[in-house]
Amino acid sequence: xxxxxxxxxxxxxxxxxxxxxxxxxxxxxxxxxxxxxxxxxxxxxxxxxxxxxxxxxxxxxxxxxxxxxxxxxxxxxxxxxxxxxxxxxxxxxxxxxxxxxxxxxxxxxxxxxxxxxxxxxxxxxxxxxxxxxxxx
Amino acid sequence: xxxxxxxxxxxxxxxxxxxxxxxxxxxxxxxxxxxxxxxxxxxxxxxxxxxxxxxxxxxxxxxxxxxxxxxxxxxxxxxxxxxxxxxxxxxxxxxxxxxxxxxxxxxxxxxxxxxxxxxxxxxxxxxxxxxxxxxxxxxxxxxxxxxxxxxxxxxxxxxxxxxxxxxxxxxxxxxxxxxxxxxxxxxxxxxxxxxxxxxxxxxxxxxxxxxxxxxxxxxxxxxxxxxxxxxxxxxxxxxxxxxxxxxxxxxxxxxxxxxxxxxxxxxxxxxxxxxxxxxxxxxxxxxxxxxxxxxxxxxxxxxxxxxxxxxxxxxxxxxxxxxxxxxxxxxxxxxxxxxxxxxxxxxxxxxxxxxxxxxxxxxxxxxxxxxxxxxxxxxxxxxxxxxxxxxxxxxxxxxxxxxxxxxxxxxxxxxxxxxxxxxxxxxxxxxxxxxxxxxxxxxxxxxxxxxxxxxxxxxxxxxxxxxxxxxxxxxxxxxxxxxxxxxxxxxxxxxxxxxxxxxxxxxxxxxxxxxxxxxxxxxxxxxxxxxxx
Numbered sequence: 001x002x003x004x005x006x007x008x009x010x011x012x013x014x015x016x017x018x019x020x021x022x023x024x025x026x027x028x029x030x031x032x033x034x035x036x037x038x039x040x041x042x043x044x045x046x047x048x049x050x051x052x053x054x055x056x057x058x059x060x061x062x063x064x065x066x067x068x069x070x071x072x073x074x075x076x077x078x079x080x081x082x083x084x085x086x087x088x089x090x091x092x093x094x095x096x097x098x099x100x101x102x103x104x105x106x107x108x109x110x111x112x113x114x115x116x117x118x119x120x121x122x123x124x125x126x127x128x129x130x131x132x133x134x135x136x
Numbered sequence: 137x138x139x140x141x142x143x144x145x146x147x148x149x150x151x152x153x154x155x156x157x158x159x160x161x162x163x164x165x166x167x168x169x170x171x172x173x174x175x176x177x178x179x180x181x182x183x184x185x186x187x188x189x190x191x192x193x194x195x196x197x198x199x200x201x202x203x204x205x206x207x208x209x210x211x212x213x214x215x216x217x218x219x220x221x222x223x224x225x226x227x228x229x230x231x232x233x234x235x236x237x238x239x240x241x242x243x244x245x246x247x248x249x250x251x252x253x254x255x256x257x258x259x260x261x262x263x264x265x266x267x268x269x270x271x272x273x274x275x276x277x278x279x280x281x282x283x284x285x286x287x288x289x290x291x292x293x294x295x296x297x298x299x300x301x302x303x304x305x306x307x308x309x310x311x312x313x314x315x316x317x318x319x320x321x322x323x324x325x326x327x328x329x330x331x332x333x334x335x336x337x338x339x340x341x342x343x344x345x346x347x348x349x350x351x352x353x354x355x356x357x358x359x360x361x362x363x364x365x366x367x368x369x370x371x372x373x374x375x376x377x378x379x380x381x382x383x384x385x386x387x388x389x390x391x392x393x394x395x396x397x398x399x400x401x402x403x404x405x406x407x408x409x410x411x412x413x414x415x416x417x418x419x420x421x422x423x424x425x426x427x428x429x430x431x432x433x434x435x436x437x438x439x440x441x442x443x444x445x446x447x448x449x450x451x452x453x454x455x456x457x458x459x460x461x462x463x464x465x466x467x468x469x470x471x472x473x474x475x476x477x478x479x480x481x482x483x484x485x486x487x488x489x490x491x492x493x494x495x496x497x498x499x500x501x502x503x504x505x506x507x508x509x510x511x512x513x514x515x516x517x518x519x520x521x522x523x524x525x526x527x528x529x530x531x532x533x534x535x536x537x538x539x540x541x542x543x544x545x546x547x548x549x550x551x552x553x554x555x556x557x558x559x560x561x562x563x564x565x566x567x568x569x570x571x572x573x574x575x576x577x578x579x580x581x582x583x584x585x586x587x588x589x590x591x592x593x594x595x596x597x598x599x600x601x602x603x604x605x606x607x608x609x610x611x612x613x614x615x616x617x618x619x620x621x622x623x624x625x626x627x628x629x630x631x632x633x634x635x636x637x638x639x640x641x642x643x644x645x646x647x648x649x650x651x652x653x654x655x656x657x658x659x660x661x662x663x664x665x666x667x668x669x
Contacts, residue, residue, distance in 0.1 A: 019571075023563045025292050026329075026538060028546040035560040079556055088537070111294055114329060116538040116546060118353025 088117030141468035281320030350539030
């Protein structure tokens with residue numbers, strides 16, 4: 001299990017959502033992407049210091065909830081790439097924050113998302129990107 | 137001679153929905169005009185030429201619903217005709233400028249033929265080029281399939297309701313456009329995840345195409361690699377993409393399109409010509425005009441490219457078509473020998489716009505390949521997927537792996553630090569659409585509320601297109617792509633709020649319905665969680 005600190009800091013003010021939301025997407029066999037949105041009430045909670053600005057993002061295996069990684073980042077960073085063990089499977093993430101009273105609260109839990117079992121594409125990129133890339 | 141193997145060639149035609157009726161000259165609409173003139177019309181002309189000689193092409197053509205909607209849009213049709221006329225006017229001046237200087241004059245005459253052909257075909261079909269495609273399908277020359285509603289990378293949509301909406305809306309759109317059901321479904325970016333099977337079958341689709349490693353890493357192991365179709369546990373047939381034949385045609389470095397005699401895409405009169413002379417066509421800013429007079433030449437600076445010679449390029453096309461087929465025949469022999477004499481199927485999948493738009497000589501290459509198979513009686517059968525599935529034995533079962541045809545084989549091009557900021561708004565708007573569809577699905581709504589909810593559903597679908605993250609990734613038209621995502625998400629959120637607060641802005645709603653005029657039968661309830669919808 002890893003404990004890492006995300007390098008990314010907030011690059012824009014978080015947009016207000018009607019409901020707090022957390023999403024988890026597959027990126028490749030060893031990496032997933034989590035992103036989240038806060039409601040105005042939650043933004044106020046972070047702004048007022050009710051919640052500490054640093055949150056924890058736990059990566060867990062689905063089903064069973066075995067932890068496979070944990071990250072710390074700012075609440076308003078809004079997104080984070082997380083590593084997952086290769087070989088496939090499904091994972092979910094949980095966001096937690098510490099209150100000013102020292103309690104750790106579970107704020108959000110994502111739906112599980114699957115990762116690929118394989119890890120070796122057949123060769124060089126062979127899609128439209130190939131042609132676009134000539135111009136880069 | 138009896139066939140030793142089969143060849144399935146799939147051309148996937150797609151453009152994002154770009155329609156700006158209030159602007160007389162909108163830069164990104166040129167993607168559509170260029171696609172029509174340089175790819176879709178040359179492909180139709182090729183099909184006509186083959187049909188005239190009694191040759192059935194046997195191609196599979198995927199037409200995305202967004203492209204289909206643009207091909208039927210009257211505003212874009214009028215602009216397209218103006219675009220062709222304006223290029224013909226420029227070519228007349230170019231003809232004078234070139235005089236008798238060869239090979240420049242020859243290239244100008246070639247472009248004149250291309251644009252005259254486009255004008256002629258648009259006139260013949262009253263601007264509606266879906267009609268000849270329908271006719272070719274009805275006559276059994278091609279099989280037309282569809283793809284997801286707005287070309288979303290489906291594995292990047294966590295909500296099952298969103299998957300169902302992208303797939304079901306595409307099925308309905310195809311039926312409206314082609315008056316029949318589509319058997320095949322092109323997975324945008326060949327992106328597969330196992331959740332899709334159910335929704336694809338529910339919408340009546342029978343087959344899809346996968347990237348090769350989706351098959352290779354499937355379970356149980358694929359006994360014949362990508363050279364046989366498979367079927368998922370619920371009966372969806374799968375064709376695995378063959379890397380070899382794809383790379384030969386696709387790769388600008390290792391493939392045919394990078395040959396030094398072929399036309400150079402990136403050297404364009406719009407950047408080369410004198411600004412004053414070109415001003416009526418540039419509209420105040422340098423931009424590609426589609427007239428390119430140079431050849432690839434080699435790995436040299438754009439300024440050092442040599443002039444294009446159409447005759448030399450066409451001669452090379454014939455060599456490449458012969459080489460492509462010789463390699464396929466050798467491939468068939470080798471695979472057949474390794475598989476105890478079983479006849480393989482080779483599936484080559486390409487973006488349609490490669491043929492003509494990027495690779496100018498592509499349609500001529502394709503025509504030569506098809507003619508050689510038929511006329512030289514090669515032991516290779518060019519078939520459509522439906523024809524193949526109708527004649528083959530029940531394919532073995534396979535549960536494919538999560539995969540795509542993108543760089544590195546998964547989702548990195550559509551999900552990286554250049555574009556990841558779009559996902560929270562897109563997925564947030566999608567969730568809200570699902571919540572609102574659940575809330576209002578059984579309500580007796582006013583006409584305007586229904587329209588607003590339907591338009592919100594349209595906006596959500598449009599925000600999910602794979603084109604926006606890809607353009608952000610390659611930093612091409614990135615500002616436009618970012619604005620499109622933000623705009624669609626904002627439109628959806630505002631419409632949903634207006635419905636909730638019973639204050640729909642009808643003027644704004646009408647403007648959105650005009651600008652984003654696709655999926656006329658779309659019902660917002662397709663986003664609801666109710667399985668009976």
